[in-house]
Amino acid sequence: MNEGWQPKILAFCCNWCSYAGADLAGVERRQMPPTTRIIRVMCSGTVDPAWVLEAFLEGVDGVLITGCHPGECHYLNANYYTFRRYRFLDAFVKELGLEPARLRLEWISATEGVKFAEVVRDMTDKIRALGPSPLRPEEGVR
Amino acid sequence: MEFIPSICPGCCINCGLYIVRDEDGIRIDYRKSSSVNEGKLCRFGVELGRYYSQEPLKATVNGKEVDFNTAKKEALKRLKKTDPRSTGFLAMGNSTNEEIRAFKKLAGELGIQNIDCGLSKQILNVPEAARNYLTAGVPLREIEQAEKILLISFNPENYPLIIRRLLRAERNGTELLKVGSGEPYEGRGAIIVSELAPTSDPASIRQIIEEADDTATILFMKPYANLNGAVRLGFYGFDLIEAIRSDEIKSLFLLDPPTGYEDMFHDLELLVVQSDHESEVTEMADITLPSPRFFERRGTVVNVEGREVEVVPQNF
Amino acid sequence: MTGQSYLAWAKDPEIRKRGGSGGFVTAALIAGLKEGIIDEVLLVRRIDQFESVPYLTHDPEEVKSASSPQLAAPLNLSSYIPRGVKVAVTTKPCDARAIIERAKRGRFELEDVYMVGLNCGGTMPPVSTVESVRNLFGVDPDTVTGIEIEGGELIFKRDRGEDLTISIDEAEKKGYGRRESCKYCNTNIPEMADLACGNWGVPSDQRATFVEILSAKGEELFEAAKKTSMIEFEDATQEELEKRLKIDRRMRELANRRWDEVAGVLDERDRLAYYINEFSRCIHCESCKIVCPVCVCEADAKCLDMGQGNNHYRISLYNMIRLFHLMDSCIGCGQCEDVCPVDIPLTMIHQRFERRMEEMIGYRPGFDLQKPPLQKPEEGMK
Numbered sequence: 001m002n003e004g005w006q007p008k009i010l011a012f013c014c015n016w017c018s019y020a021g022a023d024l025a026g027v028e029r030r031q032m033p034p035t036t037r038i039i040r041v042m043c044s045g046t047v048d049p050a051w052v053l054e055a056f057l058e059g060v061d062g063v064l065i066t067g068c069h070p071g072e073c074h075y076l077n078a079n080y081y082t083f084r085r086y087r088f089l090d091a092f093v094k095e096l097g098l099e100p101a102r103l104r105l106e107w108i109s110a111t112e113g114v115k116f117a118e119v120v121r122d123m124t125d126k127i128r129a130l131g132p133s134p135l136r137p138e139e140g141v142r
Numbered sequence: 143m144e145f146i147p148s149i150c151p152g153c154c155i156n157c158g159l160y161i162v163r164d165e166d167g168i169r170i171d172y173r174k175s176s177s178v179n180e181g182k183l184c185r186f187g188v189e190l191g192r193y194y195s196q197e198p199l200k201a202t203v204n205g206k207e208v209d210f211n212t213a214k215k216e217a218l219k220r221l222k223k224t225d226p227r228s229t230g231f232l233a234m235g236n237s238t239n240e241e242i243r244a245f246k247k248l249a250g251e252l253g254i255q256n257i258d259c260g261l262s263k264q265i266l267n268v269p270e271a272a273r274n275y276l277t278a279g280v281p282l283r284e285i286e287q288a289e290k291i292l293l294i295s296f297n298p299e300n301y302p303l304i305i306r307r308l309l310r311a312e313r314n315g316t317e318l319l320k321v322g323s324g325e326p327y328e329g330r331g332a333i334i335v336s337e338l339a340p341t342s343d344p345a346s347i348r349q350i351i352e353e354a355d356d357t358a359t360i361l362f363m364k365p366y367a368n369l370n371g372a373v374r375l376g377f378y379g380f381d382l383i384e385a386i387r388s389d390e391i392k393s394l395f396l397l398d399p400p401t402g403y404e405d406m407f408h409d410l411e412l413l414v415v416q417s418d419h420e421s422e423v424t425e426m427a428d429i430t431l432p433s434p435r436f437f438e439r440r441g442t443v444v445n446v447e448g449r450e451v452e453v454v455p456q457n458f
Numbered sequence: 459m460t461g462q463s464y465l466a467w468a469k470d471p472e473i474r475k476r477g478g479s480g481g482f483v484t485a486a487l488i489a490g491l492k493e494g495i496i497d498e499v500l501l502v503r504r505i506d507q508f509e510s511v512p513y514l515t516h517d518p519e520e521v522k523s524a525s526s527p528q529l530a531a532p533l534n535l536s537s538y539i540p541r542g543v544k545v546a547v548t549t550k551p552c553d554a555r556a557i558i559e560r561a562k563r564g565r566f567e568l569e570d571v572y573m574v575g576l577n578c579g580g581t582m583p584p585v586s587t588v589e590s591v592r593n594l595f596g597v598d599p600d601t602v603t604g605i606e607i608e609g610g611e612l613i614f615k616r617d618r619g620e621d622l623t624i625s626i627d628e629a630e631k632k633g634y635g636r637r638e639s640c641k642y643c644n645t646n647i648p649e650m651a652d653l654a655c656g657n658w659g660v661p662s663d664q665r666a667t668f669v670e671i672l673s674a675k676g677e678e679l680f681e682a683a684k685k686t687s688m689i690e691f692e693d694a695t696q697e698e699l700e701k702r703l704k705i706d707r708r709m710r711e712l713a714n715r716r717w718d719e720v721a722g723v724l725d726e727r728d729r730l731a732y733y734i735n736e737f738s739r740c741i742h743c744e745s746c747k748i749v750c751p752v753c754v755c756e757a758d759a760k761c762l763d764m765g766q767g768n769n770h771y772r773i774s775l776y777n778m779i780r781l782f783h784l785m786d787s788c789i790g791c792g793q794c795e796d797v798c799p800v801d802i803p804l805t806m807i808h809q810r811f812e813r814r815m816e817e818m819i820g821y822r823p824g825f826d827l828q829k830p831p832l833q834k835p836e837e838g839m840k
Binding site for chain 3: 088
């Protein structure tokens, strides 16, 4: 294991709620380790599980999916699909033998900057304890 | 929906498969009762449906479409006019035993001695008494039961259906070793697996045969449908590939060309090609003679186990 | 009557003799054609005891001369169902589940397909079965005229010479017998078809088929067979019903025990290392996708599109996407494992993932037309 390794976490944040929440965390200068790269999507319901699989194969150490709280989705109920897919991804990751803590789903609203920072800190700590992802390609993450 | 049992022309394993024809076209299906491969296919076999669905070759003379008999007559006419010393017949193993036999006979009748299956260079470098080792067959079951297997300059990924036999051998306790070119090895009592292809180093091939003693078995894997048959029928004797490249050969009758040799034929004065599909080589030919697609031919090949196998079983 | 069970047999003594157990199935198919309920029948044409190929016919005479399904020809017929045609087909449970999943995905209308289900205890790989005749009995496989599995015994019938028998257990301990996926399949009665036929529950001295009518389409065929006077039948007795259930229960127990043996090993191991190792052999021939009945995506498939290149991945994205997508669709038919050129135990692996989903959501693919759970929202969550 290389020294100075930092977890790389990929976060999918929905435009209406969780991305705004992430943005708020930044504006309010909430402390967060710089481990998380954010991809803004219009809705957590557009997150294709194949992207999550691809992310792990590319070598990210964790994937965070964030969206609006149930009932608050900008597109009415698309986040109910997100949750269904997350359940499958969670079962998939467990069967595959990857540590389940590497995949996480959180509902974060536009005002929850504090929560966003907390989730990033918590997830970073947990993954740091786990080490680099065992699915990481041999030559490292590109 | 017509199911035609046939064999794959991709390599010497000649995996069994079905060709299925229906109103949507031609596709392959998996022939699980075939003993060499139990229905399994590599990428080449899987793609055969697409390959066989290609445009059939048309008979042409100087690029113009003609009827078959005209093309045939013209080909014979021009071949008779060439100087036999600078004319060659090249059949690189994509044809049946029967076709190669007829091809060899035709060359003989035209007085053309420059015949090759692409392996003359390697074969001529092996003493005549030892040439049978080049086409010896080994039952694939024997590979699974071997005590020791040596892969000499051999990458199983080029012949994917051998991989599962090697895996089973390992599970049965076989000692499996990979040997690179030039590396020393202990061959006693082993099955030696290597490759004999137009690009193989003749010296290495000879060395494998010379170093093997009575306790070793040698299996030379080969690309294309029937190089075993071509060699057993004696379709070799002149290194045509080199001769074409050095302009010694000016006229060529090419039977069922494989891909990858297109650059060789540009400078020929006469190129007659018999093939079952259009390709870069048929585009540059002076005369093209269409032959049936491989699964439509009635004939035999010699497979990796040394057995004569029908392209389509006669009793079907 | 839908829901009723009968013992039925063909009136025509020739059909009764030829048929697997009394010829009811043959009679019902012929009746279906004659009454115009169906236009075509999807049958198998026997090449020999170890090979058959599918074919479609509308000729009752061809149906009459067709032989009973073969144990040593492990086909899944769902891939050969034509579109827009009323067709009847004999289906093992895996064929029927595959047909339902394909209909669900728009390959054809389920109402056009009349599934005459057959009980199944497993089919066998042809090449190893041919070898077993040689190696276990020292006999020429060409002399075999029929293969049956009856009461735990594997029987090779011969016209000249004695029948050869060995217990299925013993044959399988020696590496022969049924396909791996059949050994742990716990769906032996085709309850998802239109009729369920077989000889479980039939008294040993009677040449008849146990027939359960499962749907309106099944009833249509049964009524047609009655109307054209092609069959005779009697109500199944309570005893016969129970005997059938008992056999089914026993087979399911054995199958589940086998699953625990084969797949339970993975509960203890480092599964990720195992999966990476198994899939490292994959040569990307895509045969598993081609033969998979529930894979109806063609060149537009995500697994193909996203799964090209990227040789540096620990497991290719092609395999990962298929593992994920099949979580709510894999019916355990075993076709993928049959055709994998590098012998990856694909069915067992896909079933590991699928059974997890089954436990989590309670949905089993291949039993009805409800949408697969991956395509639905999670209801009522907080």
